[in-house]
Amino acid sequence: MANAAQKKAIDKYRKRLTQRGFKRFEIVALESDRELIRSLARHLAEDGPDAEEARVAVKALVGGEPPKSGGILSALRRSPLVGADLDLSRPREEGRKVDL
Numbered sequence: 001m002a003n004a005a006q007k008k009a010i011d012k013y014r015k016r017l018t019q020r021g022f023k024r025f026e027i028v029a030l031e032s033d034r035e036l037i038r039s040l041a042r043h044l045a046e047d048g049p050d051a052e053e054a055r056v057a058v059k060a061l062v063g064g065e066p067p068k069s070g071g072i073l074s075a076l077r078r079s080p081l082v083g084a085d086l087d088l089s090r091p092r093e094e095g096r097k098v099d100l
Contacts, residue, residue, distance in 0.1 A: 022045065040054070040058075
């Protein structure tokens with residue numbers, strides 16, 4: 001357990017971070033990605049042109065915006081089979097007779 005002086009120092013440190021625009025948060029990730037995520041966070045915290053380039057790359061990688069609904073319908077409408085007048089009906093058969 002931290003003593004009063006340690007708690008005070010941590011509170012001051014976190015207050016300074018907040019004043020600089022930083023926010024603490026917790027994530028859940030694989031242990032193998034720990035150093036990667038920490039180095040990315042340090043890189044983004046520098047807030048220079050390299051950090052902006054990294055932001056753009058990461059946003060492009062993860063998509064940035066949620067997928068739009070109706071994607072399957074629009075893909076079907078772009079299909080080369082649109083307007084091909086295919087006959088997709090099947091003959092109705094009763095099946096075979098089975099003697100139990």
